[in-house]
Amino acid sequence: MGRARYAQVAILVGVAVALQLLAQAGGKGFYLTQLTMTAYYTAAALGLCLFMGYAGQISLGQAGFFAVGGYTSAYLTTLDLTARRGEALVGLLARAQVLVARPDPYGGEALSVHPWAAFACAVALTLALAYAVGVPVLRLKGHYLAMATLGVGTIVYSVVLGTQRFGAADGLSGVPPFRLLPGVTVGGSAALRVQNYYVAWGLVAVSMLLFLNLVHSRVGRALRAIHGAEDAASAMGVHTARVKLHAFALSATMAAVAGVLLTHFNGGIGPSESSIMKSVRYVAIVAVGGMGSLWGTLAASAVLNFLSLRGTFGTLDDAVFAAVLILVMLFAPDGILAVDVRSALQALSRRARPSKGEV
Amino acid sequence: MLVELFFQYLVAGLTYGTIYAVVGIGFNIIYNTTGIINFAQGEFVMLGGMTAVTLSRFLPLPAAIGGAVLAAMAAGALIEVTFIRWLSRPSVLRMIIITIGISILVREGALLAWGEGVRSLPYFTGDEMTSLSVRGVHVSPQVLWALATCLAVVLVLGAFFRFTLLGREMRACASNRVAASLCGIPTRNMVTLSFVLSAGIGALAGCVVSPITYTQYGMGAGLAIKGFTVAILGGLGNSPGAVAGGFILGVLESFSIWVMPTAYKDAISISLLLAILFLRPSGLFGDREAARLKEH
Amino acid sequence: MALLELGGVSKRFGGVQAVKDVSFRVEKGTIKAVIGPNGAGKTTLFDLVSGFLAPDSGDILFRGEPIQGRPPHEVAARGLSRTFQHIRLFSRMTALENVMVGRHVKSRAGFLSGMLHLPWTWREEREVRERSLEVMEFLGLSALSGAEATSLSYGQQRAVELARALASEPELLLLDEPAAGLNMRETAEVARLIARVRDRGVTVLVVEHDVSLVMGISDEIAVLSYGRKIADADPRSVQKDPEVVRVYLGDEDA
Numbered sequence: 001m002g003r004a005r006y007a008q009v010a011i012l013v014g015v016a017v018a019l020q021l022l023a024q025a026g027g028k029g030f031y032l033t034q035l036t037m038t039a040y041y042t043a044a045a046l047g048l049c050l051f052m053g054y055a056g057q058i059s060l061g062q063a064g065f066f067a068v069g070g071y072t073s074a075y076l077t078t079l080d081l082t083a084r085r086g087e088a089l090v091g092l093l094a095r096a097q098v099l100v101a102r103p104d105p106y107g108g109e110a111l112s113v114h115p116w117a118a119f120a121c122a123v124a125l126t127l128a129l130a131y132a133v134g135v136p137v138l139r140l141k142g143h144y145l146a147m148a149t150l151g152v153g154t155i156v157y158s159v160v161l162g163t164q165r166f167g168a169a170d171g172l173s174g175v176p177p178f179r180l181l182p183g184v185t186v187g188g189s190a191a192l193r194v195q196n197y198y199v200a201w202g203l204v205a206v207s208m209l210l211f212l213n214l215v216h217s218r219v220g221r222a223l224r225a226i227h228g229a230e231d232a233a234s235a236m237g238v239h240t241a242r243v244k245l246h247a248f249a250l251s252a253t254m255a256a257v258a259g260v261l262l263t264h265f266n267g268g269i270g271p272s273e274s275s276i277m278k279s280v281r282y283v284a285i286v287a288v289g290g291m292g293s294l295w296g297t298l299a300a301s302a303v304l305n306f307l308s309l310r311g312t313f314g315t316l317d318d319a320v321f322a323a324v325l326i327l328v329m330l331f332a333p334d335g336i337l338a339v340d341v342r343s344a345l346q347a348l349s350r351r352a353r354p355s356k357g358e359v
Numbered sequence: 360m361l362v363e364l365f366f367q368y369l370v371a372g373l374t375y376g377t378i379y380a381v382v383g384i385g386f387n388i389i390y391n392t393t394g395i396i397n398f399a400q401g402e403f404v405m406l407g408g409m410t411a412v413t414l415s416r417f418l419p420l421p422a423a424i425g426g427a428v429l430a431a432m433a434a435g436a437l438i439e440v441t442f443i444r445w446l447s448r449p450s451v452l453r454m455i456i457i458t459i460g461i462s463i464l465v466r467e468g469a470l471l472a473w474g475e476g477v478r479s480l481p482y483f484t485g486d487e488m489t490s491l492s493v494r495g496v497h498v499s500p501q502v503l504w505a506l507a508t509c510l511a512v513v514l515v516l517g518a519f520f521r522f523t524l525l526g527r528e529m530r531a532c533a534s535n536r537v538a539a540s541l542c543g544i545p546t547r548n549m550v551t552l553s554f555v556l557s558a559g560i561g562a563l564a565g566c567v568v569s570p571i572t573y574t575q576y577g578m579g580a581g582l583a584i585k586g587f588t589v590a591i592l593g594g595l596g597n598s599p600g601a602v603a604g605g606f607i608l609g610v611l612e613s614f615s616i617w618v619m620p621t622a623y624k625d626a627i628s629i630s631l632l633l634a635i636l637f638l639r640p641s642g643l644f645g646d647r648e649a650a651r652l653k654e655h
Numbered sequence: 656m657a658l659l660e661l662g663g664v665s666k667r668f669g670g671v672q673a674v675k676d677v678s679f680r681v682e683k684g685t686i687k688a689v690i691g692p693n694g695a696g697k698t699t700l701f702d703l704v705s706g707f708l709a710p711d712s713g714d715i716l717f718r719g720e721p722i723q724g725r726p727p728h729e730v731a732a733r734g735l736s737r738t739f740q741h742i743r744l745f746s747r748m749t750a751l752e753n754v755m756v757g758r759h760v761k762s763r764a765g766f767l768s769g770m771l772h773l774p775w776t777w778r779e780e781r782e783v784r785e786r787s788l789e790v791m792e793f794l795g796l797s798a799l800s801g802a803e804a805t806s807l808s809y810g811q812q813r814a815v816e817l818a819r820a821l822a823s824e825p826e827l828l829l830l831d832e833p834a835a836g837l838n839m840r841e842t843a844e845v846a847r848l849i850a851r852v853r854d855r856g857v858t859v860l861v862v863e864h865d866v867s868l869v870m871g872i873s874d875e876i877a878v879l880s881y882g883r884k885i886a887d888a889d890p891r892s893v894q895k896d897p898e899v900v901r902v903y904l905g906d907e908d909a
Contacts, residue, residue: 058452060459136637142451143396147587148636151629154584158629162622210770217769217776218762218783221748225756228745235705235739237731237760237823246766276580280459287456292747322463326442329457333450 039200047254056227061153067274069256126256171270376609381564382586383601385557401582407562408574435558594642664713688869691879736825757822
């Protein structure tokens with residue numbers, strides 16, 4: 001049952017390992033940093049692929065959820081509650097190990113939230129937000145849905161940009177490393193580089209597996225049915241509102257988890273992570289990879305994000321994503337991998353004149 | 360003192376309201392003719408202001424503005440012909456994504472051409488210190504220029520759509536494209552014309568408010584969202600409604616600064632957008648049934 | 656107790672009274688047809704029964720329980736399934752996958768169990784697949800299971816939609832103009848199919864434009880005109896009803 005899936009994911013892991021060894025051998029160890037960041041952005045894109053590609057919905061607010069995750073963990077782990085140690089609640093949390101001491105940048109000690117607790121808060125907050133926002137938003141369709149999700153993302157952006165507590169334009173920095181397991185820590189130091197690479201791509205591999213499983217299951221069919229013909233899906237017993245909502249929450253949570261881990265890896269986060277441009281990038285990646293294709297999204301994300309992070313596009317970074325987006329939407333709306341080159345060329349010559357029946 | 364402050368905020372709100380209103384009208388023109396929500400609408404405002412500033416260096420102000428409007432119209436036509444014209448029955452998602460992509464490209468192009476700096480046109484009459492006293496309230500004459508322009512746009516467009524052959528043809532196209540085509544109306548050109556018109560009025564608005572609000576390469580995206588909010592608030596497709604919506608949003612935003620840090624100003628308009636979408640997507644003056652149908 | 660019972664159901668849209676005070680019963684194990692000229696309110700009636708619309712007034716009882724105003728997925732869960740006048744197959748899915756969605760109400764796997772691919776879901780998936788193939792075989796569609804549903808011919812698509820509706824093992828099947836767009840031979844085939852479905856124990860309520868189709872297979876026929884029911888009896892009697900004749904043929908040759 002689903003043996004092909006496991007093989008495919010195993011190949012992915014194999015490729016990741018090969019890349020890492022190659023980079024090490026070629027003396028380009030610093031590539032790993034960019035590949036690690038690429039992995040986290042890819043995870044967020046995969047979540048969006050599930051929601052947009054399979055369920056056929058629109059979300060221009062994925063970056064907002066990524067930022068909610070990142071900012072929550074950043075804020076909580078950089079708090080300093082030492083001054084309030086005397087308070088009952090603070091004392092209780094400290095004893096429960098929810099609040100822990102960590103070395104602060106000035107050589108002293110700060111009392112902040114334990115990264116695991118912060119992570120849990122980030123996920124909980126994201127879920128709450130996704131469900132709260134999702135209920136009214138997902139009743140909308142077409143451009144109303146697009147605008148509403150865009151609006152949600154923009155509110156997140158405005159809030160983090162405009163609030164001093166969240167670092168305003170500078171964002172939050174000094175985020176401590178996140179010790180996942182003994183010996184596995186997510187953090188920015190060079191010594192942890194290889195570890196972090198595997199944690200990041202491990203996240204991607206696990207997500208791929210979970211999502212592939214989902215897509216080939218009863219829920220996956222329900223999602224695709226909603227995309228294909230929503231009222232018929234409803235007539236066949238699919239609780240369309242609830243399924244869309246769960247898919248939305250899942251997509252958002254994926255972005256938030258990636259956001260948390262990337263924030264610990266980078267040691268900080270800035271408002272640009274929640275910008276419209278970032279949301280558009282996620283959409284561009286899902287579109288290029290083929291709306292309903294998890295592997296396509298993975299490939300597109302890996303390539304585009306890595307090149308972008310390496311600075312290949314220079315100052316034209318945003319423009320490149322926009323151009324890619326437009327080109328794909330104009331010529332290959334089902335994604336690049338689905339393009340049949342010959343028929344595309346035929347279509348191109350036909351499009352120069354109005355075709356029969358088109359007004 | 361308080362009353363004076365109130366009126367200052369009100370006037371500021373009305374000033375911004377004119378841009379929002381005009382962007383909203385621009386949305387409506389294109390939406391009515393094509394069913395497309397043109398996310399690049401805000402960029403026309405930016406282009407208008409920026410081009411006028413550049414032209415004003417060697418042309419007298421009226422000529423600079425005229426040139427800017429023409430340039431924006433040309434840009435609108437170019438965009439339509441290059442990207443929109445040859446799509447056959449595109450899905451809503453595709454169109455949204457394409458126009459977002461276009462707006463980003465235009466913005467990046469503007470960044471390349473004009474840099475990050477903030478520009479502004481000179482005041483049409485007097486300078487920033489000039490102010491008229493209207494019943495004890497000090498108002499810059501530029502504000503009156505803005506309001507007058509908005510009014511002129513509404514009136515001229517209204518007359519155009521009502522009384523000219525071309526205007527009626529566009530309305531026919533908006534109402535039923537196939538039927539219009541069967542009547543011999545060149546619907547493809549009507550689509551181009553709708554982009555040209557929207558670009559033109561956007562650019563004009565951009566010029567007239569530039570002295571007060573300044574112009575910068577990145578101002579388009581925010582305007583697009585607010586313009587969309589305004590268009591929906593007034594009922595999508597309903598231009599007088601958009602004007603009302605524009606002023607409502609402008610004033611609301613302006614007064615929000617009174618009670619909330621400026622940084623959250625954008626969040627206000629977006630919250631308004633969300634509230635409308637959730638509670639009354641047909642807007643204040645729109646047709647409920649039509650709104651539900653148009654969603655698809 | 657009738658399987659389906661409508662009592663005084665009415666629905667208006669703006670100025671149009673689409674359905675006016677319609678009452679009838681559908682007995683278990685029978686085939687009942689609803690006929691009437693265009694605009695008589697037949698599809699509106701279906702939408703009301705299947706939960707896509709809520710009546711302004713009146714009750715709709717399924718197995719004695721009120722279902723008026725309940726959403727479509729809930730109505731489906733109770734054992735009522737339908738097809739659509741304009742084929743609504745799921746694009747980007749194969750014929751088999753379409754039919755498997757029909758089995759949604761008879762399966763349970765959710766998001767978490769789906770993602771984790773829990774062992775109990777393996778058995779459920781297998782069962783869903785086998786039952787779906789069974790239904791397709793019953794309708795002679797086995798060869799088409801791997802084809803992309805919307806690429807099939809019109810007649811084949813209609814059959815797939817029927818298979819999808821049957822996959823949920825409904826007690827009551829609503830068929831909305833099953834013969835629309837089919838030629839005479841295909842229509843006869845559809846009639847045979849409906850009879851076989853009834854023989855499997857499924858009660859059928861069919862809306863149809865093609866009077867000859869329903870005359871042959873129905874146990875009872877209800878006739879609608881401008882939203883009102885003007886006749887409700889066995890085919891023979893309905894054929895002879897002067898009101899029915901007038902509505903269909905006009906006043907001249909009654």
